[in-house]
Amino acid sequence: xxxxxQNFIYVFMSFFFISCAPSTIELSLSRPPExxxxxxxxxxxxxxxVVELNFEALSERNGNWKVNQVxxxxxxxxxxxxxxxAKVVNLLSNSQFDISYSDEFAKLDNDEAIRNAIxxxxxxxxxxxxxxxxxxxxxxxxxDGVDLAKETLKFIESGEEGGPGFAVDSLIFWPYxxxxxxxxxxxxxxxxxxxxxxxxxxxxxxxxxxxxxxxPNLIGKIKxxxxxxxxxxxxxxxxxxxxxxxxxxxxFEDTLSMMAESVSAVFSRKxxxxxxxxxISIAKGGDPLGEKFLTAGAYLTAIKQYxxxxxxxxxxxxxxxxxxxxxxxxxxxxxxxxxxxLDTDLNNLIYAEGVGRIERLKREYRQLSNLQ
Amino acid sequence: xxxxxxxxxxxxxxxxxxxxxISFNRLNKIQLNDNIKKIFISEDLITNNNDKYKYKNEIIxxxxxxxxxxxxxxxxxxxxxxxxxxxxxxxxxxxxxxxSGEVVTGQFSEVAYCKGGLVGLFSDFAAVASSTNISVKSMxxxxxxxxxxxxxxxxxxxxxxxxxxxxxxxxxxxxxVTEFVAGLLLGPSPEIQVIRIYKYKNIALFLQTNLSITExxxxxxxxxxxxxxxxxGRHYTQPGSIAHVRESSQGSGIILPLVQEIMVxxxxxxxxxxxxxxxxxxxxxxxxxxxxxxxxxxxxxxKSIRKQLVHKAVNEFVKNLVPHKIEVDIEIDSNGNxxxxxxxxxxxxxxxxxxxxxxxxxxxxxxxNLALLLEATAINKDNFEEVLSHYLQLNEKVQDDxxxxxxxxxxxxxxxxxxxxxx
Numbered sequence: 001x002x003x004x005x006q007n008f009i010y011v012f013m014s015f016f017f018i019s020c021a022p023s024t025i026e027l028s029l030s031r032p033p034e035x036x037x038x039x040x041x042x043x044x045x046x047x048x049x050v051v052e053l054n055f056e057a058l059s060e061r062n063g064n065w066k067v068n069q070v071x072x073x074x075x076x077x078x079x080x081x082x083x084x085x086a087k088v089v090n091l092l093s094n095s096q097f098d099i100s101y102s103d104e105f106a107k108l109d110n111d112e113a114i115r116n117a118i119x120x121x122x123x124x125x126x127x128x129x130x131x132x133x134x135x136x137x138x139x140x141x142x143x144d145g146v147d148l149a150k151e152t153l154k155f156i157e158s159g160e161e162g163g164p165g166f167a168v169d170s171l172i173f174w175p176y177x178x179x180x181x182x183x184x185x186x187x188x189x190x191x192x193x194x195x196x197x198x199x200x201x202x203x204x205x206x207x208x209x210x211x212x213x214x215x216p217n218l219i220g221k222i223k224x225x226x227x228x229x230x231x232x233x234x235x236x237x238x239x240x241x242x243x244x245x246x247x248x249x250x251x252f253e254d255t256l257s258m259m260a261e262s263v264s265a266v267f268s269r270k271x272x273x274x275x276x277x278x279x280i281s282i283a284k285g286g287d288p289l290g291e292k293f294l295t296a297g298a299y300l301t302a303i304k305q306y307x308x309x310x311x312x313x314x315x316x317x318x319x320x321x322x323x324x325x326x327x328x329x330x331x332x333x334x335x336x337x338x339x340x341x342l343d344t345d346l347n348n349l350i351y352a353e354g355v356g357r358i359e360r361l362k363r364e365y366r367q368l369s370n371l372q
Numbered sequence: 373x374x375x376x377x378x379x380x381x382x383x384x385x386x387x388x389x390x391x392x393x394i395s396f397n398r399l400n401k402i403q404l405n406d407n408i409k410k411i412f413i414s415e416d417l418i419t420n421n422n423d424k425y426k427y428k429n430e431i432i433x434x435x436x437x438x439x440x441x442x443x444x445x446x447x448x449x450x451x452x453x454x455x456x457x458x459x460x461x462x463x464x465x466x467x468x469x470x471x472s473g474e475v476v477t478g479q480f481s482e483v484a485y486c487k488g489g490l491v492g493l494f495s496d497f498a499a500v501a502s503s504t505n506i507s508v509k510s511m512x513x514x515x516x517x518x519x520x521x522x523x524x525x526x527x528x529x530x531x532x533x534x535x536x537x538x539x540x541x542x543x544x545x546x547x548x549v550t551e552f553v554a555g556l557l558l559g560p561s562p563e564i565q566v567i568r569i570y571k572y573k574n575i576a577l578f579l580q581t582n583l584s585i586t587e588x589x590x591x592x593x594x595x596x597x598x599x600x601x602x603x604x605g606r607h608y609t610q611p612g613s614i615a616h617v618r619e620s621s622q623g624s625g626i627i628l629p630l631v632q633e634i635m636v637x638x639x640x641x642x643x644x645x646x647x648x649x650x651x652x653x654x655x656x657x658x659x660x661x662x663x664x665x666x667x668x669x670x671x672x673x674x675k676s677i678r679k680q681l682v683h684k685a686v687n688e689f690v691k692n693l694v695p696h697k698i699e700v701d702i703e704i705d706s707n708g709n710x711x712x713x714x715x716x717x718x719x720x721x722x723x724x725x726x727x728x729x730x731x732x733x734x735x736x737x738x739x740x741n742l743a744l745l746l747e748a749t750a751i752n753k754d755n756f757e758e759v760l761s762h763y764l765q766l767n768e769k770v771q772d773d774x775x776x777x778x779x780x781x782x783x784x785x786x787x788x789x790x791x792x793x794x795x
Contacts, residue, residue, distance in 0.1 A: 298779040
């Protein structure tokens with residue numbers, strides 16, 4: 001019975017994902033930095049100091065846990081430092097700053113070395129306005145153990161609900177392997193003249209991955225089915241992806257790379273203009289051709305189309321026209337039109353979201369704050 | 373049943389789209405100084421202290437080929453010799469290669485769903501398609517003859533034992549859905565659950581490249597830096613290692629022969645079943661010895677996997693520096709000029725354009741194919757503007773989703789062009 005309900009849920013979810021796909025467009029929205037580092041154009045990248053690097057392999061057999069500490073040599077520590085530092089540079093490379101990634105600055109090991117270098121005024125590279133350096137704390141555990149859990153097994157002779165059958169309980173060991181880790185990254189931006197720390201970001205990322213172990217309960221199974229279902233129904237990507245398996249634990253370096261990428265984004269958002277892809281709803285029930293252009297990403301052509309049917313004064317067309325202007329970065333016109341659409345129907349959530357997006361932009365961008 | 377299969381086949385045929393693979397130009401996002409004509413990849417400046425699987429040479433070779441093939445730069449491996457940096461500006465690629473890998477062996481316990489009859493056969497196909505492990509078992513099945521108590525789910529009549537063959541699959545969404553649908557169409561079939569153990573070997577590979585390109589001339593300046601990583605993971609199950617430790621169709625455990633073969637102190641059978649699934653127990657260790665190891669990656673495949681890892685770890689860096697081509701499956705209008713369609717299929721776009729331009733009168737199918745070819749070969753903003761005008765003209769004549777999609781693609785390409793970061 002339980003399995004039939006599960007099967008029904010899987011099939012229902014499959015149809016649900018297909019039939020309920022909302023009509024949206026994906027827009028790239030710029031997000032302003034939290035701090036505006038004035039007069040900073042060129043930033044040099046110094047060393048990222050590895051303060052702590054712990055990697056342990058833990059294994060359990062018959063209730064006895066063994067812990068093996070993995071030793072890292074100096075070369076490996078440098079590699080870990082470079083791996084994390086490169087992720088920070090990667091995100092800033094497309095920002096408004098010129099980034100200098102040279103040996104001269106890479107040799108500046110820590111805060112003290114940077115202070116000494118600034119006071120000595122001895123940089124070969126010219127026009128460097130600020131320096132970024134960082135500190136890294138890493139703890140990663142690889143574990144190998146066994147869960148002990150009871151499982152109920154069913155036997156149904158005919159497969160029919162209520163048909164002859166019975167259930168047996170069995171206590172079973174469920175071996176598992178996994179990786180758990182945390183990365184704390186402190187990144188600091190120091191202005192050279194006048195010497196001051198402009199921005200500091202300290203953030204922590206944790207990562208965990210487990211293969212094997214006791215089977216999940218019903219809620220866990222449904223959650224797994226939802227994630228599996230998404231994958232199952234997802235559009236095939238243009239690029240052929242390299243083979244991956246959910247049953248393979250990522251390597252130490254891979255784990256580190258994923259955490260570093262995530263934590264670097266926090267610092268990048270603090271000082272640089274970043275871009276974010278967001279899905280925005282299209283209003284249905286307006287001019288069908290305009291809607292097709294908008295969905296296809298032909299924003300300029302869609303604007304012309306909506307202008308040609310302006311006399312209809314359809315509020316959905318007005319909203320979609322505003323969306324086109326937002327997509328091409330004309331936030332002033334978008335603001336006016338979103339408000340115009342909302343005035344016609346104050347209860348329309350999609351229109352209100354449009355007004356809300358521009359309101360938020362007005363708050364975030366000082367240069368946009370004079371929008372009417 | 374036949375009717376259903378016929379309807380499904382017809383429905384699938386009805387939705388088939390005949391598309392051609394067209395190679396489209398895509399422009400670089402980072403524009404180097406116009407004076408730069410030579411790029412040097414210095415082996416000394418690409419460090420590989422933690423390149424455990426020695427990818428450095430493959431990466432250098434990939435960079436040289438991809439940047440060189442663009443025709444935009446002369447690419448050399450080595451230091452810039454015979455270059456007067458006071459008169460000429462060149463670019464140098466430096467960076468770091470990090471690679472690692474792990475081979476992990478272990479044992480899993482899992483619940484498998486076993487089905488007999490046609491439903492089992494259908495779900496086998498789904499299981500194979502989703503690479504789910506299958507084990508076939510000829511076994512004694514219990515049958516309840518007489519009264520069956522639906523409240524307690526127990527057989528109150530006589531339990532008889534017969535032989536049946538079942539196929540057991542790991543649980544997965546495709547298998548579950550197929551079984552559900554097949555059950556609806558074909559009716560019920562026996563359902564048995566088992567707990568089985570098996571040996572696996574996991575192989576994980578990781579590659580990261582931190583690459584920078586620096587302008588060297590009167591001014592020395594790093595112009596672009598990028599980090600990319602790629603990983604590979606494969607899970608091998610050794611089919612011969614699968615052992616059922618418990619089946620719901622049997623009142624007793626099925627590992628009794630296994631328990632009898634090893635020198636362990638007598639123990640209750642239920643406990644023996646439990647221990648068989650524990651890799652740390654005496655029975656579990658015995659299973660370690662009898663179960664074969666999973667295979668490693670076949671030698672011939674290693675080269676292809678390394679190539680894929682290098683491609684993914686370096687491709688974005690290259691794509692941002694030089695124009696590149698992407699292949700897109702797109703519908704061409706089969707009502708257009710036959711010669712031009714033949715040339716398109718051969719990949720000879722230049723001659724196809726010439727052929728279509730000589731067609732008189734130029735009707736919609738050829739106009740669309742021409743727009744498509746001009747889009748595929750566009751290398752600057754003027755080219756894209758011309759393509760856009762073609763699609764707009766077409767859409768004014770006849771509204772068609774293909775033309776609208778074309779307008780969208782070209783508008784997007786023009787927007788991206790305006791975003792190119794000019795260093």
